[in-house]
Amino acid sequence: MSAAAPLLEVDGLSTVLGSTGARILDRISFSLRRGEVLGVVGESGSGKSMLGLTIMGLLPPVIRRCEGRIVLDGEDLAGLSPKAWRAKRGRDLAMIFQEPMTALNPVMKVGAQVEEVLVRRRSMSRAAAREEVVRLFRRVEIPSPERRVAAYPHEMSGGMRQRVVIAMALAAQPKLLVADEPTTALDVTIQAQILDLLRDLQRDQGLSMLLITHDLGVIAETADRVIVLYAGRVAEIAPVRTLFDAPAHPYTRALLSSIPKTTGPRHRLVSIEGAVPGVGALPKGCRFAPRCPFHQPACDAAAPPLRVVGEGHVVSCILPCSTDRPVGALA
Numbered sequence: 001m002s003a004a005a006p007l008l009e010v011d012g013l014s015t016v017l018g019s020t021g022a023r024i025l026d027r028i029s030f031s032l033r034r035g036e037v038l039g040v041v042g043e044s045g046s047g048k049s050m051l052g053l054t055i056m057g058l059l060p061p062v063i064r065r066c067e068g069r070i071v072l073d074g075e076d077l078a079g080l081s082p083k084a085w086r087a088k089r090g091r092d093l094a095m096i097f098q099e100p101m102t103a104l105n106p107v108m109k110v111g112a113q114v115e116e117v118l119v120r121r122r123s124m125s126r127a128a129a130r131e132e133v134v135r136l137f138r139r140v141e142i143p144s145p146e147r148r149v150a151a152y153p154h155e156m157s158g159g160m161r162q163r164v165v166i167a168m169a170l171a172a173q174p175k176l177l178v179a180d181e182p183t184t185a186l187d188v189t190i191q192a193q194i195l196d197l198l199r200d201l202q203r204d205q206g207l208s209m210l211l212i213t214h215d216l217g218v219i220a221e222t223a224d225r226v227i228v229l230y231a232g233r234v235a236e237i238a239p240v241r242t243l244f245d246a247p248a249h250p251y252t253r254a255l256l257s258s259i260p261k262t263t264g265p266r267h268r269l270v271s272i273e274g275a276v277p278g279v280g281a282l283p284k285g286c287r288f289a290p291r292c293p294f295h296q297p298a299c300d301a302a303a304p305p306l307r308v309v310g311e312g313h314v315v316s317c318i319l320p321c322s323t324d325r326p327v328g329a330l331a
């Protein structure tokens, strides 16, 4: 596999809810480069978690993947058996969630939990694993790591617990880390520290990360490129600066409209009139149409295809854009 090839390529990925046939994710395509932080942003219900869970092979039973490829380092995960996908999760794929306790065993010391990963996934001896846990705790900036390995999760703060979960994710040396709202449950100061840590890990260790968040401040500080999801479809993909300086999709513009610049205090998504349509009420054409101030009859005919409108910049909207080019490779 060439080093220049993307680490992850998602191509035409769709998921459906039970027998309804409603597409929760609809023909999602993007790529993630090695060592890149690719942000995924959108309002609640836009399909961010669904995307992360689909890549991890962790869909709830009522939802199934119906088409598309998920190619990680040259291998199509969508073709794997559940057992082989599980093995990938232990080794090549790791996920961290908003609430660290979902990943931690409350009655087991935190050091022992990370040690288990090292012994099982990297075949380390107990003695080597114990040393490695301390090194990992130091790497994720847990103070007094030699002492903290013996703590139980309830003896730690939320921020420290999330550091343990990040250490546990790193222990397996995954190719891809999927982080779903990793700082949302933490207070603002701790959020900033965890984001700094993730950014450092990305820089120092070339960690590749799909960073899911509803927080544009997190995106501005952490992501290299961004996917904007709306109601299960890609609205726009752009390098982070382009997204903030020249958003092309009316939905992205609405999201950004209350944010004057990319630096400064963190902002929550502005509220846009209306809500993301539920899976039972998805419009046939552009899914943003019921809320879009630029809506016109042509928007209702079919899903607008993704168009290239700039360097690494694609948008799904029929409105013309001054930098339009013919459709080419996706970002």
Ligand SMILES: Nc1ncnc2c1ncn2[C@@H]1O[C@H](COP(=O)(O)OP(=O)(O)OP(=O)(O)O)[C@@H](O)[C@H]1O
Pocket (backbone or CB within 6 Å): 017, 024, 042, 043, 044, 045, 046, 047, 048, 049, 050, 051, 060, 062, 063, 214, 277, 278, 279
């Ligand atoms: N288990 C489920 N059964 C049925 N529908 C579901 C299920 N999980 C998610 N959905 C639907 O899938 C869509 C996408 O949900 P998802 O959880 O991915 O959104 P999200 O962008 O992660 O939102 P949030 O910011 O609130 O976490 C929503 O319409 C949601 O109602």
Ligand code: SF4
Pocket (backbone or CB within 6 Å): 249, 250, 251, 286, 287, 288, 289, 290, 292, 293, 294, 295, 296, 299, 304, 316, 317, 318, 319
């Ligand atoms: S396709 Fe039409 S409704 Fe959809 S975002 Fe563009 S202008 Fe608005």
Ligand SMILES: [Mg+2]
Pocket (backbone or CB within 6 Å): 048, 049, 050, 180
């Ligand atoms: Mg979610």
